[in-house]
Amino acid sequence: LGAAPVEIIPGKFTSVIGFNGSTPGPTIRARTGRTAVVTHYNGLPNTTLGGATGSCTIHLHGAHVPAVDDGYPTNWIRPGTRRTYTYPNNQLSTMLWYHDHTMDDTGPHVWYGMAGLYLLSDDFEDSLGLPSGNYEVPLVIQDRNFDANGQLVYTRNRMNGETGDTILVNGVIQPYFNVAKRKYRLRILNGSNARFYTLAFSNGQSFQVIGMEGGLLSKPVTVTSLRLAPAERADIVVSFSGISVGSNVALVNTAVSSTTSTYNIMRFNVTGTASDNSVVPANLRPFTKLNPADAVANRSFTVSMMGGMSNPMWVFNGLGFDPNRIDAQPKLGTTEIWSFTNMSMMDHPIHMHDNMFQILDINGTPPPATHAGWKDTVIVPPMGTARVIKKFEDYTGLYMFHCHMLEHEDYMLMSQFKVVP
Ligand code: C2O
Ligand code: CU
Numbered sequence: 001l002g003a004a005p006v007e008i009i010p011g012k013f014t015s016v017i018g019f020n021g022s023t024p025g026p027t028i029r030a031r032t033g034r035t036a037v038v039t040h041y042n043g044l045p046n047t048t049l050g051g052a053t054g055s056c057t058i059h060l061h062g063a064h065v066p067a068v069d070d071g072y073p074t075n076w077i078r079p080g081t082r083r084t085y086t087y088p089n090n091q092l093s094t095m096l097w098y099h100d101h102t103m104d105d106t107g108p109h110v111w112y113g114m115a116g117l118y119l120l121s122d123d124f125e126d127s128l129g130l131p132s133g134n135y136e137v138p139l140v141i142q143d144r145n146f147d148a149n150g151q152l153v154y155t156r157n158r159m160n161g162e163t164g165d166t167i168l169v170n171g172v173i174q175p176y177f178n179v180a181k182r183k184y185r186l187r188i189l190n191g192s193n194a195r196f197y198t199l200a201f202s203n204g205q206s207f208q209v210i211g212m213e214g215g216l217l218s219k220p221v222t223v224t225s226l227r228l229a230p231a232e233r234a235d236i237v238v239s240f241s242g243i244s245v246g247s248n249v250a251l252v253n254t255a256v257s258s259t260t261s262t263y264n265i266m267r268f269n270v271t272g273t274a275s276d277n278s279v280v281p282a283n284l285r286p287f288t289k290l291n292p293a294d295a296v297a298n299r300s301f302t303v304s305m306m307g308g309m310s311n312p313m314w315v316f317n318g319l320g321f322d323p324n325r326i327d328a329q330p331k332l333g334t335t336e337i338w339s340f341t342n343m344s345m346m347d348h349p350i351h352m353h354d355n356m357f358q359i360l361d362i363n364g365t366p367p368p369a370t371h372a373g374w375k376d377t378v379i380v381p382p383m384g385t386a387r388v389i390k391k392f393e394d395y396t397g398l399y400m401f402h403c404h405m406l407e408h409e410d411y412m413l414m415s416q417f418k419v420v421p
Helices: 106-111 121-128 408-411
Strands: 001-004 013-020 025-031 038-042 060-062 082-085 094-100 116-121 134-146 164-169 176-181 185-190 197-201 207-212 215-223 226-228 233-239 248-253 263-271 295-306 311-316 335-342 348-354 357-363 378-381 384-392 397-403 414-418
Touching: 025 038, 060 082, 060 378, 094 106, 094 185, 094 233, 106 408, 116 134, 116 185, 215 233, 226 233, 335 348, 335 378, 348 384, 357 378, 378 384, 397 408
Parallel strands: 025 116, 134 185, 176 263, 295 335
Antiparallel strands: 001 013, 038 082, 060 094, 094 116, 134 164, 185 233, 197 226, 197 248, 207 215, 207 233, 248 263, 295 311, 335 384, 348 378, 348 397, 357 384, 397 414
């Protein structure tokens, strides 16, 4: 980890906080059932870009890991020191991502570069025959603002969260990608600090959602658009076979008008043909629903804003993050229902660490099929309620839950639960 210049805007060198000099950091490939060990050396000064602390902590988002390796917000890697995280990978295959989780400074750290992908695979997924190799493409979507010198601008927008006017995919501004007339599997992460995207293709064509944060769905779901909150992942299969060679199609963000700079995400240029023996089976991974009757506790958390427009602070049940306060103590091996109520006029993507959960309902309605599998983040709508069911397995200790609009997280919308024996 260290500050590094990278060329994002041609001819300009942008200072970022990179992993081995790059952002996003290197993609880590891991295998279910095989432990991975990752060591980070912190080469940052005591104060880094945006005036943020040079101390950091790395969380593997979506991973089911012992609390000691979860990247607790005050379990810092100090500048000039190193730390090793051990990831057992005892969970279903899926796309995770690593990012900084420093108390009060996660927003600037991630904005300036501290995020990367972690692809976990397993034999079952490999056996399905999904598009793979050159036809499986990870895409990290982020928005940023640059000044005239090509430097990142970060303003700590604690009210609405920090958003940018420039879209980057895998660290490149609105890139293009040459593809063949065939199926591709796109592994998409919304790695933005606060922007929500509604993903669609510019020609209106449909695509299949085969998984979200917790891995494969039980069946593919065909859609023409998909909304993705910060930290959510979409595993999709799209076919370019209907597009003629020499033409292109764009991945776009229909959450904004087509004349906005954040509408075009990237372009796929169809440059040739290729054989395609990949398949999307009608049945993907078998799925077992958690049973609400098994829940031993119901807990409620209400999100609201305090302090007024001039000094906004976001809170759960009236309280901001305090590392010395624990708001829930679920018992190891038990199932609970957590309900999040939003007393504000904007969406909040609430993320829980440790095991994946399942969404029971949003405003009383079960989630659409795309969102009915294993998840780690749920969008709680304005003035609405989302309920999730979760089983606390394998590990005791402290884990976080928080809004994944990172400026909300930094401005107190975070809490912790302790899994007890
Ligand atoms: Cu992606 Cu608690 O984090
Ligand atoms: Cu929020």
